[in-house]
Amino acid sequence: MGFSITLPDGSKREFDQAITIGELAHGISTSLGKAALAGKVDGKLQPVDFELNQDAQVAIITDKDEEGLAVLRATVAFVFEAVAKKAYPELHFGEHAADDDGFFVDTDKENQIKISELPQLENAVKKVVKAGEKIESVILPKAELADRYQDDPFKLELLKEENEEVHAYKLGDFVDFGFEALLPNTGKIKQFELLSVAGAYWQGQSSNPMLQRISGTAFFKKADLDADIKRREEIKERDHRTIGRDLDLFFVDPKVGAGLPYWMPKGATIRRVVERYIIDKEVADGYQHVYTPVLMNVDAYKTSGHWAHYRDDMFPPMDMGDGEMLELRPMNCPSHIQIYKHHIRSYRELPIRIAELGMMHRYEKSGALSGLQRVREMTLNDGHTFVTLDQVQEEFSKILKLIMEVYKDFDITDYYFRLSYRDPKNTEKYFANDEMWERSQSMLKKAMDDMGLDYVEAEGEAAFYGPKLDIQTKTALGADETMSTIQLDFMLPERFNLSYVGQDGEEHRPVMIHRGIVGTMERFIAYLIEIYKGAFPTWLAPVQVEVIPVNLDAHSEYAKKVRDELNKQGFRAEADLRNEKLGYKIRESQTQKVPYTLVLGDKEMEANNVNVRRYGTEEEVAKSFDEFLSEIKQDVKSYSRND
8 A cells, every 4th residue: 555755845755665764865856865864754853764654744854954953963972972982881871962052972980081081082983984884773672772781770761761662773883772863874974073071960860970961062064163163162251150250259069059159259249239229220210129038928829829830940838837838939929919918008109119139949950050040049130010000001111111221221232022922822821811811911012012112922921920021132142031021910919809999989909010120130140241251341340440559568558548549439449469570460450350450659659640551451541540530430420331
């Protein structure tokens, strides 16, 4: 009985006997047959020797397709495994994967693979590539693979998830499974590089053994590989974890708590400047700043719906022994609702704007933690406004204008607006009130249209209790990230029975607007570190001025005097009075990315002058101390902008 193959252009080909993907490609054209790397059969990647024997939709994958890159990278990972196993017979293998960022293989042996050994392993892979060895797709009994991997506990664990007949690949005597599609031979591998060695918990669980993760990448063209290596170097230069260590801003020590940052004095200074700025900005805009407890009765989160939706992201409740269950709060909304409910409210008071730098805790898995960007304890620049229905649009616009003002001061320019709606085809995870959703979504859309702002619309990105505007920024490395959000909420006022006394003397339900201007302090400062590469503008810099005497005996007192006067004027100045060479101190100031370095010698001391060097320049300019004071005052006042 025959079967038909449907191609991406909709055309069909009829066959009366089985045919492989490679044969199908050759039948379409000789050039396609040569270029074929794999196939996509009914949406699933398969190797070119996969046999087609029934009706199916098939696409031939070449190096022009995105999936082709995934096949290439998975193949390099497989060949690396074969080479590494030959070099280290005692080596065990954990998980492996290929994705948009390259590939990795988790390994384990008594003496870990050193990063200095990667070039040797890379050369061994190149030899296999040059030989053009066949990679064979095979179906093997699970029992045979279990026997082959009897000394590898990680492979045996992974094998439990497989069927009795396992799709595997062979390269000579080496066999592995868990790959979708690989290239038919090693000669089709083009450009690749082994990149790094790092630790990775087995299956991402901190309670499991720590394995080694060997990472690499691969491309079809050398130019693409070179561009990717350059991009990775840029990432290293901007990595907030590396800069944070080099500038002594913060640290995280898993021994005392993974995902719990310790802010060193300089990092704490940056954070404090940001927090003071935000608080002052919000107070000037009509917000009442509060402090609320970091603990709350779990019943509040059950009422709000957070417990039902985010229980897996929350820490277990603490049993206080008398039936009271307290929860480390994962969000601040119920806390601010309690502030609102503490008094009877009148329509004359609304809008009521409540804000807080509120500490929260999230139950993040160890494998997901990363510097300041993914943490277990965070402080959110949070705010909630309680408004009447006819105040929604005006308040929304007011919040958005505040966000844009803040962005201007921090010189954040690369962002766009996204209106996030519920998914109308999948409403189960959202608050069930169709009328509310239609009304609130149209309100946000009208507000954006009235302000004349461009935006994209995204179904399925709303919060469970209402639609929102997300302000999406580009990180220094080009990633898309939500920086700020404004969320409209008709649900929580209903669930917590919030009310205000209207002009008619009757009780009415307020609308609640959630908003975060710069997100959490942790993630925002990580963003700033990477955007500025640690070279903070003067108003944010932890040390704004480094004062260096040319000669300790002759000029230290003048250096102290200049430092003290700057501190008295509200600037963050330090004097380097170490017994080190002048050149070393100047280089150290530049390495620490201090905006202003003042070098003071005889001429400066006699004339009450300073010799000024700006960060990143070789130029030194002599100025009177008063001139310099005026310059740095303007620098800070203008948020270090030139406009």
